[in-house]
Amino acid sequence: MSYIYILQGRPQDALPEIERESDNNIRLHLYALAYYALGRKKESDAALRELIAKYHGIDAFQIAEVYAFRNQFDEAFEWLDRAYAQRDPGLIGNESGAPTEELAQRPAICCAPEEAQSADLTLRGP
Numbered sequence: 001m002s003y004i005y006i007l008q009g010r011p012q013d014a015l016p017e018i019e020r021e022s023d024n025n026i027r028l029h030l031y032a033l034a035y036y037a038l039g040r041k042k043e044s045d046a047a048l049r050e051l052i053a054k055y056h057g058i059d060a061f062q063i064a065e066v067y068a069f070r071n072q073f074d075e076a077f078e079w080l081d082r083a084y085a086q087r088d089p090g091l092i093g094n095e096s097g098a099p100t101e102e103l104a105q106r107p108a109i110c111c112a113p114e115e116a117q118s119a120d121l122t123l124r125g126p
Contacts, residue, residue: 002030011037025055029062033069044070056082061090 002017011034018034021027028051035044048066051059064079083091 002034006030006033006037009037011035025051025059025062028055029059029066032066036066036070057086059088059090060086061088065090 002014002021005011005014005017014030014034018027018030021030028047031047032044032051035041035047044066048063051066052063056063060079060083064076064083067073067076067079080091082088
């Protein structure tokens with residue numbers, strides 16, 4: 001529910017829901033999003049730093065999503081590359097994840113077209 005609140009522009013309503021989240025990596029991901037949406041950049045940065053430090057090997061897609069939400073697209077693409085290399089399950093079925101939608105509008109892609117075709121990925125241009 002907290003993720004929905006964030007996407008609806010109600011990050012203040014997301015905070016109590018995030019507190020109840022039992023998985024630390026999910027909680028850090030959501031705090032990084034919610035705090036950024038609330039203009040609390042230092043707290044968002046701290047949550048993102050901890051997410052990267054503790055979960056970079058398993059949550060590359062979630063890290064990319066935070067960067068995309070923050071309009072830091074170069075960093076988002078770097079982490080999407082890592083997610084692809086790690087075969088991050090967050091990539092599956094995410095044709096239009098809300099924070100990553102903006103990335104689909106950018107001309108850069110994270111891999112060569114032949115790699116994407118062999119991996120059955122959909123490439124989108126400008």
